[in-house]
Amino acid sequence: xxxxxxxxxxxxxxxxxxxxxxxxxxxxxxxxxxxxxxxxxxxxxxxxxxxxxxxxxxxxxxxxxxxxxxxxxxxxxxxxxxxxxxxxxxxxxxxxxxxxxxxxxxxxxxxxxxxxxxxxxxxxxxxxxxxxxxxxxxxxxxxxxxxxxxxxxxxxxxxxxxxxxxxxxxxxxxxxxxxxxxxxxxxxxxxxxxxxxxxxxxxxxxxxxxxxxxxxxxxxxxxxxxxxxxxxxxxxxxxxxxxxxxxxxxxxxxxxxxxxxxxxxxxxxxxxxxxxxxxxxxxxxxxxxxxxxxxxxxxxxxxxxxxxxxxxxxxxxxxxxxxxxxxxxxxxxxxxxxxxxxxxxxxxx
Numbered sequence: 071x072x073x074x075x076x077x078x079x080x081x082x083x084x085x086x087x088x089x090x091x092x093x094x095x096x097x098x099x100x101x102x103x104x105x106x107x108x109x110x111x112x113x114x115x116x117x118x119x120x121x122x123x124x125x126x127x128x129x130x131x132x133x134x135x136x137x138x139x140x141x142x143x144x145x146x147x148x149x150x151x152x153x154x155x156x157x158x159x160x161x162x163x164x165x166x167x168x169x170x171x172x173x174x175x176x177x178x179x180x181x182x183x184x185x186x187x188x189x190x191x192x193x194x195x196x197x198x199x200x201x202x203x204x205x206x207x208x209x210x211x212x213x214x215x216x217x218x219x220x221x222x223x224x225x226x227x228x229x230x231x232x233x234x235x236x237x238x239x240x241x242x243x244x245x246x247x248x249x250x251x252x253x254x255x256x257x258x259x260x261x262x263x264x265x266x267x268x269x270x271x272x273x274x275x276x277x278x279x280x281x282x283x284x285x286x287x288x289x290x291x292x293x294x295x296x297x298x299x300x301x302x303x304x305x306x307x308x309x310x311x312x313x314x315x316x317x318x319x320x321x322x323x324x325x326x327x328x329x330x331x332x333x334x335x336x337x338x339x340x341x342x343x344x345x346x347x348x349x350x351x352x353x354x355x356x357x358x359x360x361x362x363x364x365x366x367x368x369x370x371x372x373x374x375x376x377x378x379x380x381x382x383x384x385x386x387x388x389x390x391x392x393x394x395x396x397x398x399x400x401x402x403x404x405x406x407x408x409x410x411x412x413x414x415x416x417x418x419x
Contacts, residue, residue: 072101075393077174079139085128089404093127094397099144101179110182111155112167114416117174117393118148118201119400120237121327135361145174150188150200158182166190168200176393176416192375199378202237202411203385206360208374209367210324211241211300214358215249218322219298223250228292230255230311233302234276235263237411238324242300243273244383251298255291257284257307259406266409271384279307288314298322304329304337309344312353321355327404386410 080095105111125131126139139145149172153165160182161167167185172178193199202208221227229246233239234256243254256267256276264276275291277284284307288296295316301308304326312321329338337357340348348355377383388408390399396414403412 072103072177074099074101074178075176076144077393077396078144079127079141081141082127082129089124089127089401091397091401094145094400096394096397099175101177105155105157105179108158108182109179110153110158110161110167110185111177111179112151112185113154113177113419114149114151114172114175114393115418116150116198116201117172117396117414117416118205119396119403119412119414120148120207121325121404123147123400124404135359146171147174148172148201148206149174150197156182161185161187166197168205170206174393174396192371194379198387198389198411198413198415199385201413202387203241203378203383204371204374207237207411208241209370210358210360211238211245212370212374213360213363213366214238214300214322214324215242215245215298217363218320218354218356218358219246219249219300220320220354221246221249221251221298225250225297226252226294227297228253228255228294229298229300230257230288230292230296230314231273231300231302232257232307232311233325233327234258234267234273235260235409236302236327236406237408239300239302240267240271240386240410241383242302242322242324243267244271246298246300247272248377248382253292253294255288257303257311263409266386271386284310285314295319300324301326303327309341312340312344312347315347315351315353317351319351319353321353323355323357388412389415391415 076099081093083089131138150168166188169184229251231239231243235258247254253274256273267273267276277287296314297319299311300322302325387410393416
């Protein structure tokens, strides 16, 4: 039996608790020597940590399409790797593959049915982009803007993005511009993130919610009001943005990270005065689930790849090395420690 490194859920933080490194445990495991028909052996290259995973740490995730992680069992999520051995007719050695249920292991034997073959040329060999700009965050941003943003080229629209320096937020602002918005303003939590958004990514302005007066800054940076709001955070920030939104504007409800450590329904209910603004101004607020648009994924990934290669879409990553550090990477990401997509490099061999 071959020994491998793996990460299991050591404990749950509790529905109202913040995730801690101690919730994760690294241990040795074993791989079977022989593959069964339909199985493949993979070497893990990159793993993804994402805010949605917080609910999988609870016994009840609150959503029917996401199963909870089990205590003392190997954790899984988005991953990219290379096939080392195959007994599946669709895959052969050296194929690059991905899965939404990739085990947090240095190597794994998995059913080929859970894998999707990738073309490394789509990302010019930068495989981690399959977990970011040309992966689920990219698809989420692209399809959410297109399906829920109601962006019209030439309409002089302003988009505001919260969680703007995260994996989806950073891409969503750029895609809003590419789809036709004339102004894009980001909200994030540090001056460095604000600088990256404006100077490197191309946002028109950025607001540091920890030190700026959000209302004053929104009025300064969005003089014609807000037409489209890409909401990644919820809570007080979102209530403030909604107060500045125009008649017949649109909220793209992508995430609510400010609420993920609280035992509240998803999406969380709005305060009555915010709810009244939605009704009075006819503002749409519909939850976006990227899995509901699977028929548009393939075309979307080609578009994202093209924009990335043309330099129209810029991808930033925060990379942590070592499977044993994935718990720390997750904790940091939940506290806003990343700029762009948070990934873990498991093997660069």
